[in-house]
Ligand SMILES: NC(=O)c1ccc[n+]([C@@H]2O[C@H](COP(=O)([O-])OP(=O)(O)OC[C@H]3O[C@@H](n4cnc5c(N)ncnc54)[C@H](O)[C@@H]3O)[C@@H](O)[C@H]2O)c1
């Protein structure tokens with residue numbers, strides 16, 4: 001087992017989706033986790049589901065009065081509360097635990113940092129961060145120990161960041177299986193406007209169009225609509241707080257989206273107008289190029305070749321497929337499995353390095369697998 005970097009105990013404040021996920025992930029590594037939440041129900045549920053133990057003390061002074069003071073004095077505090085109270089809760093925790101490193105996982109990073117700076121918090125001990133992983137549902141029951149596995153975890157260093165704070169928060173992110181990305185708070189907020197905040201609104205606006213569906217078209221929904229609208233189920237109150245802290249950046253990109261959509265609608269109104277087809281095609285080509293920028297396992301410089309294997313819906317088929325792939329000594333980079341409704345078979349979409357594509361497809365065909373590019 002890999003040695004654990006995070007030193008026990010740590011304290012999670014806010015035991016909703018993010019806090020419970022952090023706590024469960026660290027518990028699974030054997031870290032002692034203390035829990036705290038303004039809601040006794042969220043706190044009790046997180047503890048009941050194995051996320052840690054309810055903190056017996058909420059300050060170093062109170063912990064010092066306990067028999068086992070050291071076991072109840074956190075080395076790191078992870079603040080996982082809604083954005084509108086994040087700065088304030090970070091300040092409270094910095095004051096309550098004068099020897100602890102404090103981080104928060106809020107989806108925006110400039111606002112909490114500004115708050116702590118304005119209120120005279122100890123910036124050597126506060127270092128904001130943001131795991132780029134989440135779900136459309138909140139609360140402790142949505143928490144998952146493996147939520148952060150393989151996902152970027154942004155750490156927003158600033159001028160006063162101490163080496164110790166940086167190392168400890170990097171260690172925590174790595175213990176949760178995330179990959180660490182360092183950037184400053186402003187650069188982070190610009191990045192998430194593009195890759196998280198605008199996509200959320202575009203998804204919401206598209207899903208809202210379904211309210212005009214009087215003919216029951218929604219019942220026919222396939223993968224396309226589902227992919228575009230999954231995050232439309234997100235919590236409007238939480239998102240209102242996120243967007244409020246990043247409004248102007250989000251607005252700029254949203255206007256670009258609106259302008260592209262208006263151009264498309266104009267072209268589509270009469271496709272016989274010379275140039276109209278090209279406008280539609282150019283937007284789609286730009287989309288192809290944009291989607292190719294979303295990193296796979298090895299980042300944007302590495303693209304994979306993908307092929308599909310048909311597998312019988314029977315026990316052991318997937319194991320046999322992987323054993324055959326293993327014998328050919330080709331590494332599987334990504335895998336997706338789709339079950340074909342109404343048919344007794346599944347489709348395994350397998351990504352490999354482009355130079356291995358022909359070999360693996362030929363070898364699998366030789367072993368009687370039905371393979372398509
Ligand atoms: N949901 C996501 O996908 C996601 C992903 C990455 C980061 N984040 C960030 O993580 C944070 C938490 O989000 P979540 O989805 O876990 O929310 P959540 O609603 O599931 O949980 C928030 C918890 O904070 C508690 N809380 C509220 N005010 C508090 C206070 N003053 N003191 C102590 N506890 C308090 C609530 O009772 C609740 O249990 C947010 O800042 C969000 O921006 C969310």
Ligand SMILES: O=C(O)C(=O)C[C@]1(C(=O)O)C=C[C@@H](O)C=C1
Nearest residue numbers: 107131132133134135136195196
């Ligand atoms: O629901 C998901 O899948 C998410 O990962 C949500 C998502 C994102 O946009 O990537 C949403 C907001 C958070 O700040 C981080 C993650």
